[in-house]
Amino acid sequence: MLKLITFLSQGDARVGVVRGGRMWPLDDVLSANASKHDMVTVIRDWDAIRKSLKLESPGLELTDIELQAPIPRPSGAIMCIGKNYRDHVKEMDKWKTAPALSAQDVPKNPIVFTKAPQSVIGPGAAIKYPHGLSSQVDYEAELAVIIGKPGRAIKRENALEHVFGYTILNDVTARDLQKRHQQWFIGKSCDTFCPMGPWIVPATEINGEDLRIQCWINDELRQDGRTSDMIFPIPELIETISAGITLQTGDIIATGTPSGVGSGFDPPKHLLPGDKIRIAIENIGELLNTVE
Secondary structure, eight states: OOEEEEEEEEEEEEEEETTTTTEEEHHBBSSSSSSOHHHHHHHHHHHHHHHHHHOOSSSGGGGGGGGGGGSOSSSSSEEEEEOOOOHHHHHHHHSSSSSSSOTTTTTTTOOEEEOOOOGEOOTTTTEEEOOOOSOEEOOOOOEEEEOOOSSSSSSGGGGGGGGEEEEEEEEEEEHHHHTTTSOOOOOOOOOOOOEEEEEETTTTTTTTSSSSEEEEETTTTEEEEEGBEEEEOOHHHHHHHHHTTTTTTOOOOEEEOOOOOOOGSSSSSOOOTEEEEEETTTTTTEEEEEEE
């Protein structure tokens, strides 16, 4: 299985190819016309690049490099989906008096919001606790879709043709800011509130529509679900967003989180400085970050 990473080399961000636990800097293994590539360029030209790869040298150990987010500073949109798992809808609406989740509680259409690109950090990077700004910092383990082929008004039956690959995203949220401002952008976009990585797995390698997604806080399993449980599956999300917005290469869609977020517990289990967050998605890998 091939995976794509962004890593630091002498202060510069470079793209690498991972296979079998080894890594090759992309520009070192192209058979011809080697030049500097960023991740969006690689995604755009991936069909040609993959045919030119020559992974003949021993490569490097992953432990010898410093991973960044696969797309360290997205130039396109980071679009996120709210309340896309029924159990998560139920836990976030637990204050209601209804004994069970009703049809009125489940969104009839995808709830879409965005995160600021400067909120993105990579594997191992610290989530900065916003002292004096928020005291209700939460985690949300999510599968992120990376758009490869641009398009507008994409029909759901063709939607997966526009997906380049998948990665892991933690939609960190300041719940009190989210409630205070009556919208989600500020509470979702604090600096370091979008850990992402450790790499992108091309869609040709895995089925993103049925993957197990889990999250541990300090080794306590909090979230455990499957992407097949989404209320609005990936093709429907792409159809909805692209109806009036042209999706571009490198755009990111975070597809929502299963139940088990900190705010869903009684009493809540919000993040605190020193907490360790580990998110695992089947056939992709693990994303680890610490709050400081």
